[in-house]
Amino acid sequence: MKSQQSTQTMKPATAAKKLGVYLPATPAEFQEGVVSRAELNELQANPPAWLRALRESGPHPRPVVAAKLGVSIAGLARGGVTEALTTEQIDALKDERPEWLEKERATQAEVRKESARLKKRAAEKAEQAQQS
Structure with a gap:
């Protein structure tokens, strides 16, 4: 069958x-x-x-808007961006550089830095565990 x-x-x-x-x-x-x-x-x-x-x-969905702006989706919401944006609107925001965008980009950079640090630490621990 x-x-x-x-x-x-x-x-x-x-x-x-x-x-x-x-x-x-x-x-x-x-x-x-x-x-x-x-x-x-x-x-x-x-x-x-x-x-x-x-x-x-565009208009682009929020995950794409967040990625193009270099912030998180939550950062968009904190900045008051709740709707889809066109590429032109995203470029205008990049040019204007509002305070919330600069703050959210800095926050996102810190998050990435911390993630990289934790990933490196986990790799080092795994390497030590293999050696012992």
């Missing part, structure tokens, strides 16, 4: 997240349907014009 392979599908919100785009800005047919794994792979490999445009100019 042969088992039938079912096609993996996902909700548009999941697909948009995997593609790094803001769901409300996608075409209606994308928002209303389901996306198969094969369709997602095709979108990633050969992005249509609408996907290239969204990735280039």
Whole structure:
């Protein structure tokens, strides 16, 4: 007896997240349907014009906005940024350099520095454990 392979599908919100785009800005047919794994792979490999445009100019979802600004998603919220931003708006924020952005970037830098320190310490402990 042969088992039938079912096609993996996902909700548009999941697909948009995997593609790094803001769901409300996608075409209606994308928002209303389901996306198969094969369709997602095709979108990633050969992005249509609408996907290239969204990735280039936005609006971008919060994780992308946070990454482009060099802050955490929580840092965006503390700074009062709760909606999706376009690339132009992100660039304007970078140019304006508001106080909250500078503070959040410094906080993010400290977090990265501490993570690196802890990772190094764990590696050193693992190395010592192997030697003994």
